[in-house]
Amino acid sequence: MSRKIIIIGAGINGLVAANYLQRNGYQVSIIESKAKVGGACTSETVTLSGKDYRYASGASVLGLMQRFIFEETGLSKKLKTFVPESPKLVFFPNDSEPTIIYRNPKDLDRELRDKWGEQGNIEAFREDESRVIDFLQTGYRDAVTPNLEDARSILGEALTNLWITGDAKNLLDHYFTSDKAKIYMAMTVAESGPVSIREKSSALTIPIMDSGSIFSGYYGFVYEGIWQVTEELEKINRALGVNFYTSSKVLNVDTKTNRVNFISPTGEEKKIFDQLIFATDPLTASQLVNNSEHIEKVSDKKLLGSSGKLNLLFKQPIQWKHNIDHPDSDASFRFIFSVETLEEFEQATMSVCDHGVDYVPGFMQIYCEGAASKKMNKNLNHDRIAVFFKNLSLDKRGEDLSIVSEEIQDKLFENILNPEDCIWTNLVTPKNLQETFYFPQGNIDHIALTHKQMYFDRTFSFDPENNFYGFFNYEDIFYCGAGSYPCGSIAGTPGYMCSQQLIRLDQ
């Protein structure tokens, strides 16, 4: 008889784990507290003048997923995607022209020399990063427990120290000379939370964030919006036979009798499992097993997030002041920095740890979702962008920070010729993310990507060597949410790796 698996949480990781396990002969049930699946890969709808507009309330762009997951789950047959081939544009304060991030390292080298006075070795950086990424991707594919011995034997001592255990400051100083190049590369280190570039293991975030293979390390868009990834995966999983319990909040897990108690629209229910996977944030997981030591252990981790997102709708396509001569240029990724030196970047990143600070400008990443969808369907008229930005504290909700929303809009509109076409904006802060998505302290990776919660440490298992995705010391309970290795994002890598480990343990 097939083993009964219960997965709690229908975010990308729960859905990917369910897909692999159901296809491997398990009988999977997913219990999700919300009415619809997706977790932080989801949409909201706003009605303006009688017309409905959907927008991505959590994630926006796809890029960290592994191509094999995209194909093996069946997603590749269902989704239309688009990756802008035009170079990214970077704006620093006081620069009259944007810097163009060419894909070709030689062109990029010339551009960074001209614009930023960069004298370092970009080609060496990209070559070494590729070696680290190959190593990481092989580990993902083989679902191998991350460990330093493998890294040392495959990458060598020097690269392991520089890229895996080292800090981002040292890594960037090794390859680059200009602060602007270092800041641009350091962006991902601070993407989820206030992580210092001097923190041990902070270097590894850089190759991790480039280690998606779906678009060969680049980021792109899904037609209509990224929520299609989880909505399609739900349909695929249902067709495979996965049972879904939505609007069903798990109240607790009885670890002695292997029973889940939850409240569904029809009342209190219980369900027995052979194995259980938490695909929630780790704090919720430890609360559901009701173990004070586990709760304390998770609460002691660095959980703070500092990301905000401003969604904007325009009634006409956005006209950018600066474009490049490329057919995809309207959909180019744009990065606007408010800092010019690495020290300013560091101070802005860490400032949200101080009490009384609501917002300190650092960087804004602009995702041109409407222009990307228009590339896939010419008939779209309205436009939509998402501005993902730093550095917000956990203190206030977006609706209480209209001043921040206006500041972001002012900065953005400096680059837009038709700001009057903007018809709607919505700001979310770490506090909103905590309340909407249950991220413990608003971190988009559930827990920060930082020292002692990175790579081989990004586990909750008592026996990581043999059971990396195990949850504390429970034999039949596993954890595969964004808080586990490698990280969050719309990738599903932890969900995949956990499913493979569970299949292996059962053999």
Ligand SMILES: Cc1cc2nc3c(=O)[nH]c(=O)nc-3n(C[C@H](O)[C@H](O)[C@H](O)COP(=O)(O)OP(=O)(O)OC[C@H]3O[C@@H](n4cnc5c(N)ncnc54)[C@H](O)[C@@H]3O)c2cc1C
């Ligand atoms: C504003 C924002 C922007 C982002 N931008 C990007 C981006 O552009 N690209 C990208 O790749 N990533 C992005 N991310 C990160 C990405 O969205 C997350 O890392 C990822 O969605 C986490 O997936 P998950 O499956 O691990 O967890 P989650 O998505 O958090 O899913 C956990 C699920 O568990 C459910 N749950 C919790 N408690 C219970 C309970 N008691 N009973 C039943 N169910 C429960 C929740 O409802 C939820 O559905 C962004 C995140 C945010 C918030």
